[in-house]
Amino acid sequence: MSSNSKFAFQSPAEAIDALAESLTATAKENVPFSSDAAALRRVLGRVLATPITADRDSPAADVSAMDGYAIRESDLAETGEVAVVAESVPGAAPPIWNESGIIRIFTGAIIPEGCDRVIQREHTDESPTISDAATANLGTVRWRDIARTIPAGANIRRQGENLSEGSVAVPSGLELTSPRLAALTNFGVQECCLHRPVRVGILTTGDELEGADAQDLPPWKIRNSNASALLGLLADRPFIDVGEPSHAVDEPETLRAAVEQAISRNDVVLMTGGVSMGDYDYVPRILREVGAEIVFHKLPLRPGKPILGAVQSGDTASTLILGLPGNPVSATMGARRFAMPLIQKMAGIQDWQERASHVTLRELGPKTLPLHWMRGVRLVEPGVAELVIGQGSGDLASLALTDGFIEMPPQANHAGPWPFFAW
């Protein structure tokens, strides 16, 4: 703990970095790959653990970038009609060129040996205007003046100009997005090595909590909204394997058993509630009892000041435990701000640190805080947001109107731009 402060870390970013030091990426596993929908879905959004290399040059040969005519320079000297003697089409080997006449070529087809450029068809007058491959007669063309300005090499995509055989096409540590799935298909991948999805367990605590289906609640009971909020943050990320949330009442033995089970089954345990100063706030004590190292408890942050970050060392890897304050706004913002980047690190994502976009506030009230301040906002136009002023960290109704939140450092009193954390 630093000497001039009651907090172990002075900012969320420092606290996240400190936890990250103990955390490693999940194991690698080989997953079959093909281009059918089921196989693509299986790997989409997962994280590549070893690079994909090109199985051959890209393109695999010199190919045409245009529909037109493959020629050599001397063909342009012809002022009359030039005979089209063959066609080079995608999907077929190029014709053998016998050096008399020219070759009609289509985009993507291989440049026949000896040709040094492609004249696009709109730079010619063709006769007939549409070729009739059924007859042996492929017609003739006349060059328009502009054709004679087309230099050697024009409209030819050279063999290997995108990537040469054996070079890295997709580096490891990246999520498999749509363009990367295309690259895997293009480079003949049959099996890819991915990080196992990060297992995340949600463990809510509190005697007051009931399920979403509870009806006719007495006023001292509430529905477990944190479980839904956390599940909603994590469930649609293929690099996360989030299980059914579990719940423990505020009783030490029950809670300890639930914590031990959650730690044994998961890479990350997200707890909510029970981390502040109440008589029934057992979470810090129990985490210590089960042998977890508490890296921080309380940060200069609002909402969520009582947040707790801990690590349980295992035989091969450490488990991350976040004790999120029970208040719904604190729990949800805390999970987004702290858990997401750390889960990304454990998922093997190279650039796991938050790369938040920034927004400027349309209006800023006079208030400042001596804490890092996460404030719910609604996007009103690109790069501009307005504050959604709520009644505090229990105000779920206001939270539901937000698109995300900004984070302002202590005493900040200007409109930004501030980092924006989208839901």
Ligand SMILES: Nc1nc2c(c(=O)[nH]1)N[C@H]1C(S)=C(S)[C@@H](COP(=O)(O)OP(=O)(O)OC[C@H]3O[C@@H](n4cnc5c(N)ncnc54)[C@H](O)[C@@H]3O)O[C@H]1N2
């Ligand atoms: N004496 C002090 N009291 C409190 C402090 C403090 O520093 N000194 N900090 C306050 C702050 S700030 C927060 S945030 C809360 C955090 O408290 P806990 O993490 O111990 O959470 P609980 O007391 O269990 O619950 C707080 C609040 O949230 C509701 N809750 C809890 N879990 C859920 C859930 N799964 N779904 C929906 N709502 C939930 C709970 O009913 C309480 O209303 O402590 C302050 N107190």
Ligand code: MOO
């Ligand atoms: O900081 Mo706590 O999160 O207000 O409610």
